[in-house]
Amino acid sequence: MKKLDLSILFLFFVLLVNAQSAKNPLIFADVPDMSMVRVGDTYYMSSTTMHMAPGVPIMKSNDLINWEIVNYAYDTLANINAMNLTNGKNAYGRGSWASCIRYHNGKFYITTFSQTTDKTYIYITDDIENGPWETRTFTPSLHDHTLWFDDDGKVYMIYGNGKLSITELEPDFSGMKPGTNRVLIENASAPAGDDIALGAEGSQLFRHGGKYYLFNITWPRGGMRTEVVHRADSLNGKWEGRLAFQNSGIAQGGIIETPGGEWFAYLFRDYGAVGRIPYLLPMNWEDGFPKISIGDKDSEKSGLSGNKGLIPGIVNSDEFDRKEGDRALPLVWQWNHNPDNALWKVENGYLRLTTGRLDNNLELARNTLTQRTIGPVCSGTTKMDVSGMKDGDFAGLCLLQNHYGQIGIKVNGSRKFIYMNNASSGKPVEQEEIPFGEKIVYFKVDCDFREKADLAYFYYSLDGEKWLSAGKPLKMSYTLGHFMGYRFGLYNYAAKNTGGYADFDYFRISGEITGNRTKEVNDSPHLVKYDK
Secondary structure (H helix, E strand, C coil): CCCHHHHHHHHHHHCCCCCCCCCCCHHHCCCCEEEEEEECCCEEEECCEEECCCCCCCCCCCCCCCCCEEEEEECCCCCCCHHHCCCCCCCCCCCCCCEEEEEEECCEEEEEECCCCEEEEEEEECCCCCCCCCCECCCCCCCCCCCECCHHHHHHHEEEEEEEEEECCCCCCCCEEECEEEEECCCCCHHHHHEEEEEEEEEEEEECCCCCEEEEEEEEEECCCCCEEEEEECCCCCEEEEEEEEECCCEEEEEEEEECCEEEEEEEEECHHHCCCEEEEEEEEECCCEEEEEEEEHHCCCCCCCCCCCCCCCCCCEEECCCCCCCCCCCCCEECCCCCCEEEEEECCEEECCCCCCCHHHCCCCCCCCEEEECCCCEEEEEEEEECCCCEEEEEEEECCCCCCCEEEEEEECCCEEEEECCCCCCCCEEEEECCCCCCCEEEEEEEEEECCCCCEEEECCCCCCCCCCCCCCCCCCCCCCCCCCCCEEEEEEECCCCCCCEEEEEECCCEEECEECCCCCCCCCEECCCC
């Protein structure tokens, strides 16, 4: 049985679409709840980033394989305490969830919903890469909805969990049209069995051959995340359900057709601490239902080009050098919650983070600038000028999640220390404190997601060449408290005085790490050596 499981997983991991070998996962990073649309020969995809700002990233591809972020649906979801990380409130694991992207009559529509605000959001533009956006909001928050423009000129949303409902929207998208809300499918989980732990949700509706196809994720108790599909002749018709896909927990998403008439399913897989990673699977139609394939001969006929890597489309290094007209921050960056824009700037080749209030740990700190980690391994490095820090300040490089890790400089009175905090247990524990008397310091964090090892290693350097380990490895854990994969973060917060600043010369990310350590990390600081 174990041999069979391993062979299946191998087929899932390597999807050959031609001799150039495009591989799954499509993006080895946290890109969950994907929704896709094709306009001409260009594909656009939206995803979930919850409490991050800006939010609802929009990615673009010309081949379904290589993606880059080209915009966000909003800069800030709402100016409230939970989204601003103020007055003891936060939106970790909430914010905005699964979005839907549509193109209709020359306009793009991005919709999402938020338990934090109890609202449904619709963002409208005729230029998805540059905006501007029109915004519509209404209550209540319609869970995991899909937007649909029907042939009768009416606009609908299908939403819910287990029991799925449909409602018609007002023509101006200002809300639900009174008297139109009704149950669409009483038990959408039924094709997956009678004992269900997670009711069918993540609705995505499509049309093919004159029929409607509604895709949902569900989770049989004791089983795995499973994709189901329902078919009907009309939105009012009888819905027939089937199991669409059930293997390795890859589920939730939809389908897309290429200009050449080939079909693919896009779904995602929970993959430990790196997050929920997208897969692109070949599919065809049998008996009027989609058949999703993996690793079979059909997959070799897709004609898609090979994967060219993740950088710079989804994650990227940043030297913080800007030319006139450049964005202050490239689109790969997102703030942890809404930023205080008065307390950061990029100029003269530096990112400066200035403190403006008092906080006592990383999760409370505002203006932490983040971007995704990537698998199977990655490394993030930064160079800091710490001469502007004040007594009680903490600044450096972190891995952000509930069980976070951070390495940086802390100031106690007139003295500075290199320190490493490890929150593998759920609470931060300081595992390193080293006196530091210089102006410039370098920090590096290596992440190993191979086979869900989920280990991170922290280093410091005085010259950017000779690296010394700090603390113990962080055992990374994907928690629902944050509900996203680990992110690199640049941070600066104050525990005693405000107005201190840290200058970051660069952030560099690599898809490689040198190897495994030969020494225990709880030794005294040492030059790190690696096995071949």
